[in-house]
Amino acid sequence: xxxxxxxxxxxxxxxxxxxxxxxxxxxxxxxxxxxxxxxxxxxxxxxxxxxxxxxxxxxxxxxxxxxxxxxxxxxxxxxxxxxxxxxxxxxxxxxxxxxxxxxxxxxxxxxxxxxxxxxxxxxxxxxxxxxxxxxxxxxxxxxxxx
Amino acid sequence: xxxxxxxxxxxxxxxxxxxxxxxxxxxxxxxxxxxxxxxxxxxxxxxxxxxxxxxxxxxxxxxxxxxxxxxxxxxxxxxxxxxxxxxxxxxxxxxxxxxxxxxxxxxxxxxxxxxxxxxxxxxxxxxxxxxxxxxxxxxxxxxxxx
Amino acid sequence: xxxxxxxxxxxxxxxxxxxxxxxxxxxxxxxxxxxxxxxxxxxxxxxxxxxxxxxxxxxxxxxxxxxxxxxxxxxxx
Amino acid sequence: xxxxxxxxxxxxxxxxxxxxxxxxxxxxxxxxxxxxxxxxxxxxxxxxxxxxxxxxxxxxxxxxxxxxxxxxxxxxx
Numbered sequence: 440x441x442x443x444x445x446x447x448x449x450x451x452x453x454x455x456x457x458x459x460x461x462x463x464x465x466x467x468x469x470x471x472x473x474x475x476x477x478x479x480x481x482x483x484x485x486x487x488x489x490x491x492x493x494x495x496x497x498x499x500x501x502x503x504x505x506x507x508x509x510x511x512x513x514x515x516x517x518x519x520x521x522x523x524x525x526x527x528x529x530x531x532x533x534x535x536x537x538x539x540x541x542x543x544x545x546x547x548x549x550x551x552x553x554x555x556x557x558x559x560x561x562x563x564x565x566x567x568x569x570x571x572x573x574x575x576x577x578x579x580x581x582x583x584x585x
Numbered sequence: 586x587x588x589x590x591x592x593x594x595x596x597x598x599x600x601x602x603x604x605x606x607x608x609x610x611x612x613x614x615x616x617x618x619x620x621x622x623x624x625x626x627x628x629x630x631x632x633x634x635x636x637x638x639x640x641x642x643x644x645x646x647x648x649x650x651x652x653x654x655x656x657x658x659x660x661x662x663x664x665x666x667x668x669x670x671x672x673x674x675x676x677x678x679x680x681x682x683x684x685x686x687x688x689x690x691x692x693x694x695x696x697x698x699x700x701x702x703x704x705x706x707x708x709x710x711x712x713x714x715x716x717x718x719x720x721x722x723x724x725x726x727x728x729x730x731x
Numbered sequence: 732x733x734x735x736x737x738x739x740x741x742x743x744x745x746x747x748x749x750x751x752x753x754x755x756x757x758x759x760x761x762x763x764x765x766x767x768x769x770x771x772x773x774x775x776x777x778x779x780x781x782x783x784x785x786x787x788x789x790x791x792x793x794x795x796x797x798x799x800x801x802x803x804x805x806x807x808x
Numbered sequence: 809x810x811x812x813x814x815x816x817x818x819x820x821x822x823x824x825x826x827x828x829x830x831x832x833x834x835x836x837x838x839x840x841x842x843x844x845x846x847x848x849x850x851x852x853x854x855x856x857x858x859x860x861x862x863x864x865x866x867x868x869x870x871x872x873x874x875x876x877x878x879x880x881x882x883x884x885x
Binding site: 702710 | 740744784800804806
Protein backbone atom coordinates (compact mmCIF):
# COMPACT_ATOMS: atom_id res chain seq x y z
CA UNK A 440 0.00 0.00 0.00
CA UNK A 441 1.32 3.43 -0.87
CA UNK A 442 -0.11 6.93 -0.52
CA UNK A 443 1.73 10.12 -1.41
CA UNK A 444 1.33 13.82 -2.04
CA UNK A 445 3.27 14.83 -5.16
CA UNK A 446 4.52 18.33 -5.91
CA UNK A 447 5.89 17.63 -9.38
CA UNK A 448 4.27 16.46 -12.63
CA UNK A 449 2.20 13.31 -12.14
CA UNK A 450 1.91 10.61 -14.82
CA UNK A 451 -0.85 8.50 -13.25
CA UNK A 452 -0.83 5.44 -15.50
CA UNK A 453 2.97 5.19 -15.52
CA UNK A 454 2.91 5.38 -11.71
CA UNK A 455 0.25 2.68 -11.46
CA UNK A 456 2.22 0.41 -13.78
CA UNK A 457 5.47 1.05 -11.92
CA UNK A 458 3.91 0.38 -8.52
CA UNK A 459 2.18 -2.78 -9.70
CA UNK A 460 5.37 -4.10 -11.31
CA UNK A 461 7.23 -3.66 -8.03
CA UNK A 462 4.71 -5.75 -6.03
CA UNK A 463 5.45 -9.46 -6.51
CA UNK A 464 2.43 -10.38 -4.38
CA UNK A 465 0.15 -8.94 -7.05
CA UNK A 466 1.41 -11.19 -9.85
CA UNK A 467 -1.18 -13.85 -10.74
CA UNK A 468 -3.28 -13.13 -7.64
CA UNK A 469 -5.17 -10.21 -9.01
CA UNK A 470 -8.15 -10.55 -11.30
CA UNK A 471 -9.30 -6.96 -11.01
CA UNK A 472 -7.65 -3.54 -11.11
CA UNK A 473 -9.85 -0.46 -10.70
CA UNK A 474 -8.21 2.89 -11.43
CA UNK A 475 -9.67 6.35 -11.11
CA UNK A 476 -7.97 9.50 -12.35
CA UNK A 477 -9.22 12.97 -11.52
CA UNK A 478 -7.97 15.70 -13.86
CA UNK A 479 -8.25 19.45 -14.02
CA UNK A 480 -10.95 20.73 -16.33
CA UNK A 481 -10.64 24.06 -18.12
CA UNK A 482 -13.99 25.33 -16.86
CA UNK A 483 -15.77 25.50 -13.51
CA UNK A 484 -19.01 27.26 -12.58
CA UNK A 485 -19.32 28.50 -16.17
CA UNK A 486 -15.95 30.24 -16.18
CA UNK A 487 -12.73 29.42 -17.96
CA UNK A 488 -9.98 28.36 -15.61
CA UNK A 489 -6.43 28.72 -16.84
CA UNK A 490 -4.47 27.52 -13.83
CA UNK A 491 -4.97 26.10 -10.36
CA UNK A 492 -2.97 26.00 -7.17
CA UNK A 493 -3.46 23.01 -4.93
CA UNK A 494 -2.62 23.56 -1.27
CA UNK A 495 -2.49 20.87 1.40
CA UNK A 496 -1.72 20.47 5.10
CA UNK A 497 1.64 18.70 5.12
CA UNK A 498 1.51 15.87 7.61
CA UNK A 499 -2.24 15.81 8.12
CA UNK A 500 -3.00 15.13 4.47
CA UNK A 501 -0.66 12.12 4.28
CA UNK A 502 -1.93 10.93 7.66
CA UNK A 503 -5.53 11.17 6.47
CA UNK A 504 -4.82 9.31 3.23
CA UNK A 505 -3.07 6.56 5.22
CA UNK A 506 -6.12 6.29 7.43
CA UNK A 507 -8.63 5.80 4.63
CA UNK A 508 -6.23 3.41 2.88
CA UNK A 509 -6.11 1.24 6.02
CA UNK A 510 -9.86 1.46 6.31
CA UNK A 511 -10.33 0.24 2.72
CA UNK A 512 -7.92 -2.65 3.32
CA UNK A 513 -9.94 -3.70 6.36
CA UNK A 514 -13.33 -3.22 4.80
CA UNK A 515 -12.86 -5.05 1.50
CA UNK A 516 -10.89 -8.13 0.40
CA UNK A 517 -8.40 -6.15 -1.64
CA UNK A 518 -4.79 -7.05 -2.38
CA UNK A 519 -3.25 -3.59 -2.57
CA UNK A 520 -3.93 0.05 -3.30
CA UNK A 521 -2.19 3.23 -4.40
CA UNK A 522 -3.23 6.86 -3.86
CA UNK A 523 -1.26 9.75 -5.39
CA UNK A 524 -2.44 13.36 -5.21
CA UNK A 525 -0.87 16.44 -6.80
CA UNK A 526 -0.21 19.72 -5.01
CA UNK A 527 1.30 22.93 -6.35
CA UNK A 528 0.50 24.68 -9.60
CA UNK A 529 -1.28 22.78 -12.35
CA UNK A 530 -2.94 23.63 -15.64
CA UNK A 531 -6.04 22.23 -17.36
CA UNK A 532 -5.80 18.58 -18.34
CA UNK A 533 -3.16 17.88 -15.66
CA UNK A 534 -3.95 14.88 -13.47
CA UNK A 535 -4.83 15.78 -9.88
CA UNK A 536 -5.37 12.41 -8.26
CA UNK A 537 -5.04 8.73 -9.06
CA UNK A 538 -6.50 5.91 -6.97
CA UNK A 539 -5.75 2.30 -7.95
CA UNK A 540 -7.11 -0.78 -6.19
CA UNK A 541 -6.11 -4.40 -6.88
CA UNK A 542 -8.21 -7.38 -5.82
CA UNK A 543 -9.05 -10.97 -6.73
CA UNK A 544 -12.57 -10.05 -7.85
CA UNK A 545 -14.04 -6.91 -9.31
CA UNK A 546 -16.72 -5.93 -6.78
CA UNK A 547 -14.18 -5.13 -4.08
CA UNK A 548 -11.91 -3.21 -6.45
CA UNK A 549 -14.76 -0.99 -7.68
CA UNK A 550 -16.24 -0.43 -4.22
CA UNK A 551 -12.97 0.35 -2.46
CA UNK A 552 -11.90 2.68 -5.25
CA UNK A 553 -15.16 4.62 -5.05
CA UNK A 554 -15.00 4.78 -1.26
CA UNK A 555 -11.45 6.18 -1.37
CA UNK A 556 -12.34 8.86 -3.91
CA UNK A 557 -15.50 9.97 -2.11
CA UNK A 558 -13.81 10.09 1.26
CA UNK A 559 -10.72 11.85 -0.09
CA UNK A 560 -12.84 14.52 -1.78
CA UNK A 561 -14.96 15.06 1.34
CA UNK A 562 -12.29 15.04 4.02
CA UNK A 563 -8.65 15.00 2.89
CA UNK A 564 -7.18 18.46 3.56
CA UNK A 565 -6.54 19.81 0.06
CA UNK A 566 -7.71 23.18 -1.24
CA UNK A 567 -7.98 24.46 -4.79
CA UNK A 568 -7.43 28.04 -5.84
CA UNK A 569 -8.38 28.75 -9.43
CA UNK A 570 -7.05 31.50 -11.69
CA UNK A 571 -9.58 32.56 -14.33
CA UNK A 572 -8.91 33.83 -17.83
CA UNK A 573 -9.66 37.37 -16.59
CA UNK A 574 -6.68 36.98 -14.19
CA UNK A 575 -8.92 36.89 -11.12
CA UNK A 576 -8.31 34.05 -8.73
CA UNK A 577 -10.76 32.40 -6.33
CA UNK A 578 -10.76 29.62 -3.81
CA UNK A 579 -12.99 26.73 -4.81
CA UNK A 580 -15.52 26.71 -1.99
CA UNK A 581 -16.96 23.29 -2.52
CA UNK A 582 -16.31 20.34 -4.73
CA UNK A 583 -18.58 19.77 -7.72
CA UNK A 584 -21.13 17.02 -7.17
CA UNK A 585 -20.12 13.48 -8.06
CA UNK B 586 -15.58 5.51 -28.84
CA UNK B 587 -13.63 2.40 -29.69
CA UNK B 588 -14.20 -1.28 -28.99
CA UNK B 589 -11.97 -4.10 -30.24
CA UNK B 590 -11.14 -7.75 -29.84
CA UNK B 591 -7.35 -8.21 -29.69
CA UNK B 592 -5.51 -11.43 -30.53
CA UNK B 593 -2.03 -10.25 -29.58
CA UNK B 594 -0.44 -9.08 -26.32
CA UNK B 595 -2.48 -6.31 -24.67
CA UNK B 596 -0.87 -3.48 -22.68
CA UNK B 597 -4.01 -1.93 -21.19
CA UNK B 598 -2.61 1.25 -19.67
CA UNK B 599 -0.51 2.06 -22.73
CA UNK B 600 -3.62 1.57 -24.89
CA UNK B 601 -5.71 3.83 -22.66
CA UNK B 602 -3.06 6.53 -22.75
CA UNK B 603 -2.64 6.21 -26.51
CA UNK B 604 -6.38 6.39 -27.14
CA UNK B 605 -6.87 9.35 -24.81
CA UNK B 606 -3.96 11.22 -26.38
CA UNK B 607 -5.53 10.83 -29.82
CA UNK B 608 -8.89 12.37 -28.76
CA UNK B 609 -8.61 16.17 -28.81
CA UNK B 610 -12.19 16.45 -27.50
CA UNK B 611 -11.07 14.91 -24.20
CA UNK B 612 -8.42 17.54 -23.43
CA UNK B 613 -9.54 19.83 -20.62
CA UNK B 614 -13.13 18.58 -20.75
CA UNK B 615 -12.65 15.51 -18.66
CA UNK B 616 -12.50 15.59 -14.89
CA UNK B 617 -12.86 11.85 -14.40
CA UNK B 618 -11.37 8.75 -15.96
CA UNK B 619 -12.46 5.35 -14.64
CA UNK B 620 -10.45 2.36 -15.82
CA UNK B 621 -11.03 -1.30 -15.08
CA UNK B 622 -8.59 -4.06 -16.00
CA UNK B 623 -9.46 -7.74 -15.73
CA UNK B 624 -6.42 -10.03 -15.60
CA UNK B 625 -5.88 -13.79 -15.57
CA UNK B 626 -5.33 -15.27 -12.12
CA UNK B 627 -3.19 -18.37 -11.59
CA UNK B 628 -5.91 -20.20 -9.69
CA UNK B 629 -9.62 -20.89 -10.17
CA UNK B 630 -11.93 -23.18 -8.21
CA UNK B 631 -8.99 -24.17 -5.97
CA UNK B 632 -6.83 -25.37 -8.85
CA UNK B 633 -3.69 -23.94 -10.38
CA UNK B 634 -4.24 -22.66 -13.90
CA UNK B 635 -1.18 -22.41 -16.14
CA UNK B 636 -2.72 -21.18 -19.35
CA UNK B 637 -6.01 -20.13 -20.84
CA UNK B 638 -7.52 -19.99 -24.29
CA UNK B 639 -10.08 -17.29 -24.96
CA UNK B 640 -12.52 -18.00 -27.78
CA UNK B 641 -15.01 -15.56 -29.22
CA UNK B 642 -17.67 -15.34 -31.92
CA UNK B 643 -16.04 -13.10 -34.55
CA UNK B 644 -18.58 -10.53 -35.66
CA UNK B 645 -21.11 -11.07 -32.89
CA UNK B 646 -18.67 -10.22 -30.12
CA UNK B 647 -17.64 -6.89 -31.68
CA UNK B 648 -21.29 -6.17 -32.50
CA UNK B 649 -22.29 -6.84 -28.91
CA UNK B 650 -19.55 -4.64 -27.49
CA UNK B 651 -20.59 -1.83 -29.85
CA UNK B 652 -24.14 -2.20 -28.62
CA UNK B 653 -23.34 -1.85 -24.93
CA UNK B 654 -20.92 1.00 -25.69
CA UNK B 655 -23.75 2.89 -27.44
CA UNK B 656 -26.06 2.10 -24.55
CA UNK B 657 -23.56 3.52 -22.03
CA UNK B 658 -23.13 6.68 -24.12
CA UNK B 659 -26.90 7.18 -24.14
CA UNK B 660 -27.46 6.33 -20.49
CA UNK B 661 -24.75 8.46 -18.85
CA UNK B 662 -23.23 11.89 -19.59
CA UNK B 663 -19.87 10.46 -20.60
CA UNK B 664 -17.38 11.96 -23.05
CA UNK B 665 -15.84 8.79 -24.46
CA UNK B 666 -15.10 5.13 -23.76
CA UNK B 667 -12.75 2.36 -24.79
CA UNK B 668 -13.24 -1.42 -24.53
CA UNK B 669 -10.46 -3.85 -25.49
CA UNK B 670 -10.72 -7.61 -24.90
CA UNK B 671 -8.09 -10.29 -25.50
CA UNK B 672 -8.68 -13.55 -27.31
CA UNK B 673 -6.25 -16.39 -28.00
CA UNK B 674 -3.80 -17.98 -25.62
CA UNK B 675 -2.84 -16.15 -22.45
CA UNK B 676 -0.96 -16.98 -19.26
CA UNK B 677 -1.51 -15.91 -15.64
CA UNK B 678 -1.14 -12.20 -15.00
CA UNK B 679 -1.93 -11.33 -18.64
CA UNK B 680 -4.61 -8.68 -19.02
CA UNK B 681 -7.90 -9.97 -20.45
CA UNK B 682 -10.02 -6.86 -20.69
CA UNK B 683 -9.74 -3.12 -20.22
CA UNK B 684 -12.68 -0.72 -20.01
CA UNK B 685 -11.99 3.03 -19.78
CA UNK B 686 -14.65 5.73 -19.43
CA UNK B 687 -14.06 9.49 -19.59
CA UNK B 688 -16.54 12.03 -18.24
CA UNK B 689 -16.80 15.52 -16.76
CA UNK B 690 -17.72 14.17 -13.30
CA UNK B 691 -16.90 10.96 -11.53
CA UNK B 692 -20.32 9.40 -10.87
CA UNK B 693 -20.98 8.78 -14.56
CA UNK B 694 -17.49 7.41 -15.19
CA UNK B 695 -17.75 4.90 -12.34
CA UNK B 696 -21.32 3.84 -13.16
CA UNK B 697 -20.81 3.43 -16.91
CA UNK B 698 -17.57 1.50 -16.34
CA UNK B 699 -19.29 -0.91 -13.96
CA UNK B 700 -22.26 -1.34 -16.29
CA UNK B 701 -19.98 -2.18 -19.23
CA UNK B 702 -18.00 -4.74 -17.24
CA UNK B 703 -21.07 -6.46 -15.78
CA UNK B 704 -22.85 -6.59 -19.10
CA UNK B 705 -19.76 -7.75 -20.97
CA UNK B 706 -19.17 -10.57 -18.49
CA UNK B 707 -22.81 -11.66 -18.59
CA UNK B 708 -23.51 -11.45 -22.30
CA UNK B 709 -20.55 -10.79 -24.61
CA UNK B 710 -19.75 -14.03 -26.47
CA UNK B 711 -16.35 -14.98 -25.07
CA UNK B 712 -15.43 -18.38 -23.63
CA UNK B 713 -12.50 -19.40 -21.47
CA UNK B 714 -10.79 -22.78 -21.58
CA UNK B 715 -8.30 -23.33 -18.78
CA UNK B 716 -5.30 -25.65 -18.78
CA UNK B 717 -4.43 -26.84 -15.27
CA UNK B 718 -0.99 -27.73 -13.90
CA UNK B 719 -1.91 -31.43 -14.31
CA UNK B 720 -2.24 -30.78 -18.07
CA UNK B 721 -6.02 -31.30 -18.01
CA UNK B 722 -8.04 -28.60 -19.64
CA UNK B 723 -11.61 -27.52 -18.93
CA UNK B 724 -14.09 -24.97 -20.16
CA UNK B 725 -14.97 -22.40 -17.55
CA UNK B 726 -18.69 -22.98 -17.11
CA UNK B 727 -19.56 -19.78 -15.37
CA UNK B 728 -17.86 -16.59 -14.38
CA UNK B 729 -16.77 -16.15 -10.79
CA UNK B 730 -19.06 -13.85 -8.82
CA UNK B 731 -18.28 -10.16 -8.86
CA UNK C 732 -32.17 -21.66 -49.61
CA UNK C 733 -29.88 -22.53 -46.72
CA UNK C 734 -29.26 -21.57 -43.09
CA UNK C 735 -25.68 -21.42 -41.89
CA UNK C 736 -25.25 -22.96 -38.43
CA UNK C 737 -22.30 -22.35 -36.10
CA UNK C 738 -21.24 -23.86 -32.77
CA UNK C 739 -18.79 -22.41 -30.27
CA UNK C 740 -16.58 -23.41 -27.36
CA UNK C 741 -17.55 -26.56 -25.39
CA UNK C 742 -20.52 -27.16 -27.68
CA UNK C 743 -18.29 -27.10 -30.77
CA UNK C 744 -15.95 -29.61 -29.15
CA UNK C 745 -18.66 -31.91 -27.85
CA UNK C 746 -20.57 -32.00 -31.12
CA UNK C 747 -17.36 -32.28 -33.10
CA UNK C 748 -18.40 -29.58 -35.55
CA UNK C 749 -17.82 -25.85 -35.85
CA UNK C 750 -20.40 -25.27 -38.58
CA UNK C 751 -22.91 -26.91 -40.80
CA UNK C 752 -25.73 -26.02 -43.17
CA UNK C 753 -29.46 -26.68 -42.91
CA UNK C 754 -31.97 -26.33 -45.72
CA UNK C 755 -34.31 -23.44 -44.98
CA UNK C 756 -37.27 -25.65 -45.90
CA UNK C 757 -36.40 -28.02 -43.04
CA UNK C 758 -36.49 -25.42 -40.23
CA UNK C 759 -38.98 -22.76 -39.21
CA UNK C 760 -37.53 -21.93 -35.79
CA UNK C 761 -34.17 -21.91 -34.04
CA UNK C 762 -35.43 -24.99 -32.15
CA UNK C 763 -35.96 -26.77 -35.47
CA UNK C 764 -32.40 -25.96 -36.53
CA UNK C 765 -31.08 -27.32 -33.23
CA UNK C 766 -33.10 -30.51 -33.55
CA UNK C 767 -32.04 -31.05 -37.14
CA UNK C 768 -28.30 -30.53 -36.39
CA UNK C 769 -28.00 -32.01 -32.92
CA UNK C 770 -30.95 -34.33 -32.35
CA UNK C 771 -32.92 -34.79 -29.20
CA UNK C 772 -30.26 -36.48 -27.12
CA UNK C 773 -28.20 -33.37 -26.45
CA UNK C 774 -29.83 -31.19 -23.75
CA UNK C 775 -30.78 -27.68 -24.82
CA UNK C 776 -30.46 -26.57 -21.21
CA UNK C 777 -27.69 -23.96 -20.88
CA UNK C 778 -27.43 -23.47 -24.63
CA UNK C 779 -27.66 -19.89 -25.90
CA UNK C 780 -28.59 -19.04 -29.47
CA UNK C 781 -28.26 -16.15 -31.90
CA UNK C 782 -29.57 -15.27 -35.35
CA UNK C 783 -27.40 -12.97 -37.46
CA UNK C 784 -25.25 -11.97 -34.46
CA UNK C 785 -28.20 -11.10 -32.19
CA UNK C 786 -29.37 -13.12 -29.20
CA UNK C 787 -32.71 -14.87 -29.81
CA UNK C 788 -34.80 -17.61 -28.23
CA UNK C 789 -35.32 -21.17 -29.48
CA UNK C 790 -38.84 -20.27 -30.63
CA UNK C 791 -37.71 -17.42 -32.87
CA UNK C 792 -38.27 -17.94 -36.60
CA UNK C 793 -35.41 -18.53 -39.03
CA UNK C 794 -35.33 -17.76 -42.72
CA UNK C 795 -33.24 -18.40 -45.79
CA UNK C 796 -29.78 -16.85 -45.49
CA UNK C 797 -29.75 -16.59 -41.71
CA UNK C 798 -26.70 -17.44 -39.66
CA UNK C 799 -27.79 -19.34 -36.56
CA UNK C 800 -25.32 -19.91 -33.71
CA UNK C 801 -25.41 -22.08 -30.60
CA UNK C 802 -23.03 -21.70 -27.67
CA UNK C 803 -22.65 -22.31 -23.93
CA UNK C 804 -22.96 -19.56 -21.27
CA UNK C 805 -20.35 -16.90 -21.87
CA UNK C 806 -17.32 -16.43 -19.61
CA UNK C 807 -15.45 -13.35 -20.84
CA UNK C 808 -14.08 -10.39 -18.98
CA UNK D 809 3.59 25.78 27.57
CA UNK D 810 2.39 26.79 24.12
CA UNK D 811 -0.06 25.70 21.48
CA UNK D 812 0.98 26.01 17.86
CA UNK D 813 -1.81 27.33 15.63
CA UNK D 814 -1.96 27.01 11.84
CA UNK D 815 -4.30 28.40 9.19
CA UNK D 816 -4.75 27.15 5.65
CA UNK D 817 -6.04 28.23 2.26
CA UNK D 818 -8.65 31.03 2.14
CA UNK D 819 -8.54 31.36 5.93
CA UNK D 820 -4.77 31.87 5.90
CA UNK D 821 -5.13 34.57 3.25
CA UNK D 822 -8.06 36.33 4.91
CA UNK D 823 -6.47 36.38 8.35
CA UNK D 824 -3.11 37.27 6.87
CA UNK D 825 -1.28 34.68 8.92
CA UNK D 826 -0.19 31.10 8.33
CA UNK D 827 0.67 30.35 11.94
CA UNK D 828 0.83 31.76 15.43
CA UNK D 829 1.31 30.60 18.99
CA UNK D 830 -1.10 30.68 21.93
CA UNK D 831 -0.18 30.19 25.56
CA UNK D 832 -1.64 26.91 26.81
CA UNK D 833 -2.91 28.68 29.91
CA UNK D 834 -5.10 30.94 27.77
CA UNK D 835 -7.01 28.16 26.02
CA UNK D 836 -8.87 25.10 27.23
CA UNK D 837 -10.70 24.23 24.02
CA UNK D 838 -10.25 24.61 20.29
CA UNK D 839 -12.93 27.29 20.46
CA UNK D 840 -10.79 29.24 22.95
CA UNK D 841 -7.83 29.05 20.57
CA UNK D 842 -9.99 30.33 17.74
CA UNK D 843 -11.33 33.20 19.81
CA UNK D 844 -7.89 34.15 21.05
CA UNK D 845 -6.32 34.16 17.57
CA UNK D 846 -9.19 35.40 15.43
CA UNK D 847 -11.64 37.20 17.69
CA UNK D 848 -15.40 37.09 17.46
CA UNK D 849 -15.80 39.02 14.27
CA UNK D 850 -14.76 36.23 11.96
CA UNK D 851 -17.55 33.65 11.58
CA UNK D 852 -16.69 30.10 12.67
CA UNK D 853 -19.30 28.80 10.26
CA UNK D 854 -17.64 26.62 7.59
CA UNK D 855 -14.36 26.47 9.49
CA UNK D 856 -12.92 23.00 10.14
CA UNK D 857 -10.40 22.28 12.87
CA UNK D 858 -7.81 19.67 13.78
CA UNK D 859 -5.60 18.87 16.75
CA UNK D 860 -2.33 17.09 16.00
CA UNK D 861 -3.42 16.19 12.45
CA UNK D 862 -6.81 14.71 13.49
CA UNK D 863 -10.20 16.31 12.88
CA UNK D 864 -11.83 17.58 16.08
CA UNK D 865 -14.70 19.85 17.11
CA UNK D 866 -14.51 23.37 18.55
CA UNK D 867 -15.40 22.02 21.99
CA UNK D 868 -12.51 19.56 22.12
CA UNK D 869 -9.86 20.27 24.78
CA UNK D 870 -6.38 21.47 23.89
CA UNK D 871 -3.21 21.00 25.90
CA UNK D 872 0.37 22.19 25.99
CA UNK D 873 2.32 21.16 22.91
CA UNK D 874 -0.71 20.62 20.67
CA UNK D 875 -0.81 21.75 17.07
CA UNK D 876 -4.22 23.23 16.33
CA UNK D 877 -5.24 23.95 12.73
CA UNK D 878 -8.15 25.84 11.18
CA UNK D 879 -9.16 25.61 7.54
CA UNK D 880 -12.09 25.96 5.12
CA UNK D 881 -14.03 23.04 3.62
CA UNK D 882 -11.67 20.84 1.62
CA UNK D 883 -11.75 20.66 -2.18
CA UNK D 884 -9.25 18.00 -3.21
CA UNK D 885 -9.57 15.13 -5.66
